[in-house]
Amino acid sequence: MSFADWKIKTGGAQTPAHGDSRLVLSITRMTIHNGPGMRTLILFKGCPLHCIWCSTPESQKTKPELGVYPMKCIRCGDCIPVCPTKAISLPDGKLTVNRSLCNVCGKCVDVCNAKALEIMGHRMTITQLVTEVKKDEIVYKYSHGGVTISGGEPLFDTEFALNLLKAFKAEGINTGVDTCGEVPWKGLEPTLLYVDFFLWDIKHMDPEQHKKLTGVSNKLILSNAKAVAARNVPLYIRIPLIPGYNDSEENIRATCEFSRGLASVVQVDIMPLHHLGKARYDSLDRMYPIAGLALYSDEAILGIKHIVESYGLKCVIQA
Amino acid sequence: MAIVFDKKDTQNVGSWQDLFVPSYNERIKNLRENAIRTPEICLERLRVEMKVYEQYKDEPRIIQRARFLEAFLKEKTIHIWDNELIIGGINSKVRGSTIIPGDYSWLESELDDPVRDPQIRPFDRHIIHPEERKELREVIFPYFKGKTLADYNLARVDDDLKEHAFAGTSSCPHIPSLADWQMGGDIGHQMANYEKVLHKGLKGIKAEVEYYLAQVDQPYDHYSIKEKKDFYKAVLISVDAAIAYAKRYADLAREMAAKETKPKRKKELEHIAEVCTQVPANPARNWHEALQSVWMLHVVISCEMASLVHCFGRFDQYMYPFYKKSVIDEKTMNHDQALELLECFWIKCNGAMLRSYEFVKVLTGMGLGLVLTMGGQTRDGKDACNDVTMLCLETDEQLGVLLPETAFRMWEGTPDKYLRKATELVRLGYGKPKFIMDKKGVQMVAKGYPELTIEDWREYSLLGCTETNLPHITMGNLYESNSVAAKILELVINNGKCAICGKQIGPLTGDPRTFESIDGVRQAFREQVFYWMTYNAKGSKTLKEAQSAWYPAPFSSSLSEGPLQRGIDVTQGGAWFTTYGAFIAGLADTADSLGVIDRLIFREKKLTWDELTKALKANWQGYDNLRQLCINGVPKYGNDIDAADEWAAFVLDTWADSLDWINTQKELLPPWGGRWVGAIITGSNTVAFGHNVGSLPNGHIYPSPLADTMSPVQGMDKSGSTAVIKSASKLPMHRLALGGPLNLRLSPQFIATERDIENVMSFLRAIENEGIYHVQFNIISSEELKKAMKEPEKYRDLMVRVASFTAYFVDLTEEQQLDIIHRTEHQGCC
Numbered sequence A: 001m002s003f004a005d006w007k008i009k010t011g012g013a014q015t016p017a018h019g020d021s022r023l024v025l026s027i028t029r030m031t032i033h034n035g036p037g038m039r040t041l042i043l044f045k046g047c048p049l050h051c052i053w054c055s056t057p058e059s060q061k062t063k064p065e066l067g068v069y070p071m072k073c074i075r076c077g078d079c080i081p082v083c084p085t086k087a088i089s090l091p092d093g094k095l096t097v098n099r100s101l102c103n104v105c106g107k108c109v110d111v112c113n114a115k116a117l118e119i120m121g122h123r124m125t126i127t128q129l130v131t132e133v134k135k136d137e138i139v140y141k142y143s144h145g146g147v148t149i150s151g152g153e154p155l156f157d158t159e160f161a162l163n164l165l166k167a168f169k170a171e172g173i174n175t176g177v178d179t180c181g182e183v184p185w186k187g188l189e190p191t192l193l194y195v196d197f198f199l200w201d202i203k204h205m206d207p208e209q210h211k212k213l214t215g216v217s218n219k220l221i222l223s224n225a226k227a228v229a230a231r232n233v234p235l236y237i238r239i240p241l242i243p244g245y246n247d248s249e250e251n252i253r254a255t256c257e258f259s260r261g262l263a264s265v266v267q268v269d270i271m272p273l274h275h276l277g278k279a280r281y282d283s284l285d286r287m288y289p290i291a292g293l294a295l296y297s298d299e300a301i302l303g304i305k306h307i308v309e310s311y312g313l314k315c316v317i318q319a
Numbered sequence B: 001m002a003i004v005f006d007k008k009d010t011q012n013v014g015s016w017q018d019l020f021v022p023s024y025n026e027r028i029k030n031l032r033e034n035a036i037r038t039p040e041i042c043l044e045r046l047r048v049e050m051k052v053y054e055q056y057k058d059e060p061r062i063i064q065r066a067r068f069l070e071a072f073l074k075e076k077t078i079h080i081w082d083n084e085l086i087i088g089g090i091n092s093k094v095r096g097s098t099i100i101p102g103d104y105s106w107l108e109s110e111l112d113d114p115v116r117d118p119q120i121r122p123f124d125r126h127i128i129h130p131e132e133r134k135e136l137r138e139v140i141f142p143y144f145k146g147k148t149l150a151d152y153n154l155a156r157v158d159d160d161l162k163e164h165a166f167a168g169t170s171s172c173p174h175i176p177s178l179a180d181w182q183m184g185g186d187i188g189h190q191m192a193n194y195e196k197v198l199h200k201g202l203k204g205i206k207a208e209v210e211y212y213l214a215q216v217d218q219p220y221d222h223y224s225i226k227e228k229k230d231f232y233k234a235v236l237i238s239v240d241a242a243i244a245y246a247k248r249y250a251d252l253a254r255e256m257a258a259k260e261t262k263p264k265r266k267k268e269l270e271h272i273a274e275v276c277t278q279v280p281a282n283p284a285r286n287w288h289e290a291l292q293s294v295w296m297l298h299v300v301i302s303c304e305m306a307s308l309v310h311c312f313g314r315f316d317q318y319m320y321p322f323y324k325k326s327v328i329d330e331k332t333m334n335h336d337q338a339l340e341l342l343e344c345f346w347i348k349c350n351g352a353m354l355r356s357y358e359f360v361k362v363l364t365g366m367g368l369g370l371v372l373t374m375g376g377q378t379r380d381g382k383d384a385c386n387d388v389t390m391l392c393l394e395t396d397e398q399l400g401v402l403l404p405e406t407a408f409r410m411w412e413g414t415p416d417k418y419l420r421k422a423t424e425l426v427r428l429g430y431g432k433p434k435f436i437m438d439k440k441g442v443q444m445v446a447k448g449y450p451e452l453t454i455e456d457w458r459e460y461s462l463l464g465c466t467e468t469n470l471p472h473i474t475m476g477n478l479y480e481s482n483s484v485a486a487k488i489l490e491l492v493i494n495n496g497k498c499a500i501c502g503k504q505i506g507p508l509t510g511d512p513r514t515f516e517s518i519d520g521v522r523q524a525f526r527e528q529v530f531y532w533m534t535y536n537a538k539g540s541k542t543l544k545e546a547q548s549a550w551y552p553a554p555f556s557s558s559l560s561e562g563p564l565q566r567g568i569d570v571t572q573g574g575a576w577f578t579t580y581g582a583f584i585a586g587l588a589d590t591a592d593s594l595g596v597i598d599r600l601i602f603r604e605k606k607l608t609w610d611e612l613t614k615a616l617k618a619n620w621q622g623y624d625n626l627r628q629l630c631i632n633g634v635p636k637y638g639n640d641i642d643a644a645d646e647w648a649a650f651v652l653d654t655w656a657d658s659l660d661w662i663n664t665q666k667e668l669l670p671p672w673g674g675r676w677v678g679a680i681i682t683g684s685n686t687v688a689f690g691h692n693v694g695s696l697p698n699g700h701i702y703p704s705p706l707a708d709t710m711s712p713v714q715g716m717d718k719s720g721s722t723a724v725i726k727s728a729s730k731l732p733m734h735r736l737a738l739g740g741p742l743n744l745r746l747s748p749q750f751i752a753t754e755r756d757i758e759n760v761m762s763f764l765r766a767i768e769n770e771g772i773y774h775v776q777f778n779i780i781s782s783e784e785l786k787k788a789m790k791e792p793e794k795y796r797d798l799m800v801r802v803a804s805f806t807a808y809f810v811d812l813t814e815e816q817q818l819d820i821i822h823r824t825e826h827q828g829c830c
Ligand code: SF4
Pocket: A066, A082, A083, A084, A085, A086, A087, A088, A097, A101, A102, A103, A104, A105, A106, A107, A108, A109
């Protein structure tokens, strides 16, 4: 069963958790910005960090969440009687869910034909994921692509990640892991045999600032990066650029200095701020912390690129 | 190379076209204006037709036709326009639409209309001068009243066929299969043997005709002597007329050269005179002569046949020896000069065609069906790309003009060099070239020509927008029939009644409430298809017979294989092969609707037939919730879900079955036989067909457009392009034999950097391997995004990407959408 079919079939109801499964947020085929070639991108739910600029807020929590899209609602009212906690109402015809009452049981999703309500996070097994990824095998073959697991934090459940990566490798699929790096070394180390490359986020070089922006210190992230580099697993360093937060020349230079020290670094991707994730905050009734923050000019980005390149690093703007 | 992309670093590109700096010279720059200026109409052909048929009224029709061509080529106004190196025009205008004899009642009503007049209407404008308006009104309209092919046809078609085969005459204009397009003109598709003329000259062809004519006089030839003699005589008249026509140009060039004061142009004109003296009468000796010969032949064919589609076949294959001779071996010119000449040739192809307001309202910007095929494999299965392939791609890149349409055949052995160039061309967003994939293509041709060998199949080229064809051995009557699969399904649901006008038009295939399983629906669908396709074949047969009597084409016959040997005109079954094309539209809507019936009515029992029919009768008004269930609750074609894709395959398999069956029924084919082949083509007729089909179980609301060709229903492909490819690869295209394009949408950001080019190249290779026959790319424009803001319903699948962030455009807030539009429109980062 494909992911699309899966969502149609199961609606809001969840299959019970078992050892070889994890909550999947989305599967996107034919992406081109997540490592070499064309790749299928899997987003998992659950992340140890909570970056203030996160563009996929629905990936942060480990539990399923209810996404609400009033624009799609046709105001049929079918969801109201099925809700066991009476969390849903339609004041002035606008679909509203009282989050403090909702227990994310998914009953409303099952009856909503318009898909104005959606459960974010569907439990999928390793077998299901491999089947889905294999659909584009021919595209990987010609483009030298594969699968990239992301999130959330794809290594959040390291045991699951290890088994999943093993399963991909058994099928001969190239594997990329888009990680925040905040993973215990004990769990990270065994996966290295099955990872073709990492997309490794470095959000700030200063531990204090890092904690302020993401909720955790960067100590483990940096030490892990060094250890991974020592094992010669290719690293794509990714710097999300957030104006005024982490884009000082000093911090950029510190990041480059650090990256240059990693023997297996392939390139540095700089990822300028965008506000496209705002709609997702809306659907979760959450506040978007950096609304209205000014975006970069072309020149400013090129300036940063030149700094990176002055360290002898290949730099790609992922805009 | 002339590509100058100065902002390679940013992906915020609206259109790569704006960043491309062409390197063509002043001459080409000026000539290019000729290709894009507002066309004028030309009435010369009508004047000659009105006179000649009268003058030769006692001659057999085929002689009349040859005499017409002779007189037309002799009398038509000829020009050599400033700067031109390749010369010769189908009509008397710089850029013109030849008005051909036919039913012009539409023009009669549109002429001088304050909105619809061709000169005023907002799209596809044509200039019609006051004296031409007068002539149309006073002479031409009255003359052709009751004297067109359509009138002749109508007189021969019986009432049963009028009712069931032609929407134009049926009491129900919404019938599912129509043979109407052939009613008023010969819209056959034919591809001349240009190569033969390049090597033998028209004089060589003449010698061949004389040889065959001499055979007819032998005492042992007893059959059809008179018909054969008339045919050969007509061919000789036509070929002589073509030779004389080229001579007129040679004389004109010489005359102009004598008067020319600028020494450079004087020399050019003298050279043109020399070229036109040599070709097409004699073999071409170099690149310039080869190009001129092909163009002049094309002009003469277009003057003879009224048909829309004359294609150039495997241009790079037959032109290469001449390029090699001039540029590589004898070095009489360099690459740039060869390119300039090809650019001149390209520009000449951009004629126009005047169509009615109603037609162009739906289908704007359509030129003549002029396709040039390149690349692919040689007969023995090696790669066929050569320097001319590259030259064609360069010309397309430089000029960015509509015609000729270019088809790039690719196979596993296509070198990266050519594929890269073709992909770079995609980036410019002209929708060129079309990618034609040999893996599936050869399988399809094998179905169309089972008698031949794999070596022959590898020779295929495009005839019309997508149709496979073996050049110059086939008379392809490809524009023969149009069927709307969705209408068939509507008839199944209503037991043969038209949902729009309420008439019982189709057979009684059973009240669906009595169906015990989905098999009842399948069976009814099959019965309806066979019923309508039978009528369609009968209707088409009648028209073909009329056309062969009315519009024999002796000149075109001389450039095909078969007619000369057999002594039979190409329109009368003379070519080695004759094919008839059945176009199928509305595939995805039908498949998705069948899926809804299967899943919601029979499997999950969430829906009853009564509820469904009530909702459909109400055109879904008041059934919003149910409609959402039908849209969202059932997997749809285009997402790589077998359960949905199998329905699309079922629809096409049923059609293929019906065509296979018709091919075995002699009485359904014209006396000379031939073979029906299928294609999934809709063009922009999706809009027109949308008016013929009632609301559908997949949530389709009357009268919105149907999904085009093989594409999923708009907004229903939610799993990305690779899923669309996989879904389409499950269709039995090899059984249909003719083809069908798959349109893919790319955002400019997807094909921005060098790495993206590599990715799209590998994507194309993957598509070939998956077994898709034809793909073409549209680069999304900011206008399209603006439309998506207004009509989110139709653009639910529109994906935008910024770095690894992917979102459906319509799911973004207005503010974000404007941001994306801004990124697409302006080259600066936001
Ligand atoms: S998911 Fe929440 S809103 Fe929906 S039915 Fe369950 S409790 Fe009610």
